Structure formats: structure tokens, C-alpha cells
Amino acid sequence: MNFPSKSDPFFSMTKYTTFEACGYKYAFRYRKGIQEPKNKYLVAGIATHNALEWALNEFNNGITHTIEDIRQRAVQSLMPQLRGLINEHKQDAVDIVDKSLATYNPYALFRPGMAAEATLKPTYKDINLMIKADVLYQQEGSKTLLIGDYKTSSAFHKKDVIFQASLYHHGTKLLLPDVNPKFAAIMLRLNKIYTVEPWPEDKFWAYVSHLTEEIRKENWTPNTKSCHAFNSPCPYSHICPYYR
Numbered sequence: 202m203n204f205p206s207k208s209d210p211f212f213s214m215t216k217y218t219t220f221e222a223c224g225y226k227y228a229f230r231y232r233k234g235i236q237e238p239k240n241k242y243l244v245a246g247i248a249t250h251n252a253l254e255w256a257l258n259e260f261n262n263g264i265t266h267t268i269e270d271i272r273q274r275a276v277q278s279l280m281p282q283l284r285g286l287i288n289e290h291k292q293d294a295v296d297i298v299d300k301s302l303a304t305y306n307p308y309a310l311f312r313p314g315m316a317a318e319a320t321l322k323p324t325y326k327d328i329n330l331m332i333k334a335d336v337l338y339q340q341e342g343s344k345t346l347l348i349g350d351y352k353t354s355s356a357f358h359k360k361d362v363i364f365q366a367s368l369y370h371h372g373t374k375l376l377l378p379d380v381n382p383k384f385a386a387i388m389l390r391l392n393k394i395y396t397v398e399p400w401p402e403d404k405f406w407a408y409v410s411h412l413t414e415e416i417r418k419e420n421w422t423p424n425t426k427s428c429h430a431f432n433s434p435c436p437y438s439h440i441c442p443y444y445r
Contacts, residue, residue: 214365217412224421229437232419237436239282241290245297248279249389250351253307260311272302305389315349346373349385349394362386364408367399371406 220227229235237243252275256266275298283291348369352362366384373382386395399405423443438444 212409212413212416214368216416217364217368217409218361220412220416223424223435225423225441225443226435226437227416228419228421229440235437235440239285240436241286241294241297244279244282244286245294245301247282248275248294248298249301251275251278252302253351256307257311257315260308261313261315265308268302268306271307272299275302301389304392306392309392310387310394312347315347344379344381346377346380346382347385348373348382349387352386352388352390362395362397363400366397367405368409370399371402374402 216227216231219230230237252271255274256271259266276295279294279298283294286294348366350365350369366386369384370382373380384397384399386397388395400408423441425443435441435444
């Protein structure tokens with residue numbers, strides 16, 4: 202496969218996990234710039250996140266909404282995203298939003314002062330690496346930072362979450378060396394918050410350095426185990442040589 206080379210301004214959690222899932226998928230998305238086709242789960246997840254972030258901002262301003270208010274906000278956010286989906290999947294996307302919000306009580310997990318989103322872009326100069334981490338955060342006093350991340354899927358991939366916790370923890374320490382970052386995975390489907398311990402610093406940076414160098418080699422290989430993960434075909438199956 203002849204993918205054009207393109208330098209990355211930063212590597213993100215999504216880029217690392219995509220590369221680990223499948224080299225071809227990484228190359229299609231980040232080297233060729235081919236976006237995945239919309240699917241009902243993706244657009245429903247985005248709409249749910251948008252509604253929750255709105256509700257959280259309102260909560261911080263002293264306004265508490267009903268679940269129906271949040272659902273209407275989610276559906277409102279969903280409507281523009283439905284363009285491009287086949288008709289039978291449009292109602293499915295609305296049903297997914299309804300199911301998520303019917304089983305999730307956001308006010309049981311919201312904390313005063315928790316922000317909707319912040320962006321960290323620390324630079325790790327030793328390996329010329331920039332990391333981007335989109336995080337939710339809550340200031341707990343002057344020295345502790347709680348970093349949270351919504352998980353809308355019912356699947357709980359422990360390795361991914363630990364790597365994410367490590368990325369946010371050590372990335373934050375580069376920007377804020379005097380702050381103690383903590384990470385929590387907010388599992389929407391389970392109405393629970395899981396506190397996750399990050400890898401030790403030496404193990405984490407060794408792993409990141411390894412992944413970074415593998416990505417830069419651009420020796421893309423398919424991971425056939427991930428091709429049929431979650432009983433759905435890869436979104437790039439129509440152009441991937443593995444399927445031909």
C-alpha cells in the first residue's frame with residue numbers, strides 16, 4: 202500500500218488505539234485522511250455527549266434539568282447528524298439515545314466544578330512528541346486535578362482505559378508538575394465511576410516511545426482479529442485490500 206507520508210502535529214489517545222487495532226485503519230484515517238462513514242452508534246454517542254456537556258454546564262450554573270430535557274437536547278443535537286444515514290438507521294440512532302438516557306442518571310455522577318471539556322497539549326521533548334488529551338476535569342483544592350472521561354459503550358476495555366489514564370496523568374504532569382492528577386472512567390451504562398491507576402512513568406513513556414517509532418516507520422499491516430470486532434465490519438472494508 203502506497204500511503205503518502207504526513208507529519209503529525211501530535212499523537213492522541215485515539216491515534217494510538219487506532220494504530221494498535223489495525224495499521225491499515227490508522228493509515229486510511231490519518232495518512233490518507235479518509236473519514237469513517239457515519240453510523241448510528243457514532244452519531245448517537247456524539248449527541249448524547251453534547252447533551253450531557255450542556256447539562257453539566259447548566260448544573261454548574263445552578264440549573265438542574267429533567268432527563269426529558271436532556272433527551273430533547275440530545276435529539277436536537279442528533280438531527281443534523283442523521284444526514285447520510287440510511288432511513289432505517291435514523292430511528293435506530295434516536296432509540297440508542299433514548300436507551301442511554303433512560304438508564305443513566307447524570308446528576309448521580311456530576312460533581313460541582315466539573316468542567317465540560319478542557320484540552321491539554323503538553324510536549325514531551327525527549328521523543329519530539331506532542332500529546333493531545335481532551336478531558337473533563339474537576340479542581341479538588343489547589344493541588345489535585347480529577348480527570349474524567351465519559352464511556353458510552355457497555356464494553357469496558359481495561360487496557361485501553363489504563364493507557365488513557367496514563368496518557369492523561371503523565372501528560373498533565375508535564376504541563377502542571379505541581380498538580381496531582383487523578384483519572385476516572387465515567388461508565389454511563391453502569392451509572393458508576395471507576396478510578397484507574399496509571400502505569401508508572403518509566404513504563405508509560407517507554408510504551409509511548411515504542412508506539413511512536415512504530416507509527417513513524419509506516420510499515421502498515423492489517424490486524425485481521427479486529428476486522429470483525431463487535432460483529433460489525435470495518436468501516437474501511439470497501440477499500441481495504443484484506444477484504445478483496
